[in-house]
Amino acid sequence: MDIFQSTTNPFDEFMKGVEGFSISFNTFISIFFISIRYIFGAILIILGVLTIYRSRISPYFKEKQYSPQYKKNGEKFRKSGIILAVFYINIGFGIIFTYFTLLLVILLDPIPDRLIFSLFMNSSVIDPSKVYNFSDINSISEPFDKSLYFILSIGSFLSILDIVLSLWIIFNKSHSNLRTQIILLIIGIIGCFLTGFTTAFMLFL
Numbered sequence: 001m002d003i004f005q006s007t008t009n010p011f012d013e014f015m016k017g018v019e020g021f022s023i024s025f026n027t028f029i030s031i032f033f034i035s036i037r038y039i040f041g042a043i044l045i046i047l048g049v050l051t052i053y054r055s056r057i058s059p060y061f062k063e064k065q066y067s068p069q070y071k072k073n074g075e076k077f078r079k080s081g082i083i084l085a086v087f088y089i090n091i092g093f094g095i096i097f098t099y100f101t102l103l104l105v106i107l108l109d110p111i112p113d114r115l116i117f118s119l120f121m122n123s124s125v126i127d128p129s130k131v132y133n134f135s136d137i138n139s140i141s142e143p144f145d146k147s148l149y150f151i152l153s154i155g156s157f158l159s160i161l162d163i164v165l166s167l168w169i170i171f172n173k174s175h176s177n178l179r180t181q182i183i184l185l186i187i188g189i190i191g192c193f194l195t196g197f198t199t200a201f202m203l204f205l
Helices: 010-057 059-064 069-094 099-108 115-121 128-132 142-172 176-194
Strands: none
Touching: 010 069, 010 142, 059 115, 069 128, 069 142, 142 176
16 A cells, blocks of 8 residues: 555645636626626616606606796706617617627727726736736636636626616606715716726627
């Protein structure tokens, strides 16, 4: 019997566990974004339909349109809401059928966003050659690097969702603090500049 039996390095076992978790996480997030594409598109369509209902059909609007305050400036706000509603409905169908997603990627790609990627580039801890691949999910081979991209994609999606909901609440004059919604809108825009406007949209394709 060989008395010199090989011992397992605890660090190697730990890294294997991390790699296994990253692979499982990446698989889950890939499925999540495939599903969320349809859910997000449906949310946009529903928000658009609700805006049109509130502006034209609901008893709340019919009562409000005769008030002096509405006659003063409400009509302009209502028209802006209708335009936003039509925009949301078109984006919703466009995301579900991917044609608008492609258009958004083309239009938003020149924006100097993804500032977190730039911070990684200037980091002395992370290899810049690996960070370069973060801009293209198809170029990433390491599970951990792909997990990092997916985490940033989640941040990008949440920021986009924040912008969409904040705009809808502002234009519909819902019962909420307008200043709070504007702050949330600014936070969403900053989040998109940090994580990228197209980082999440790339996973919708």
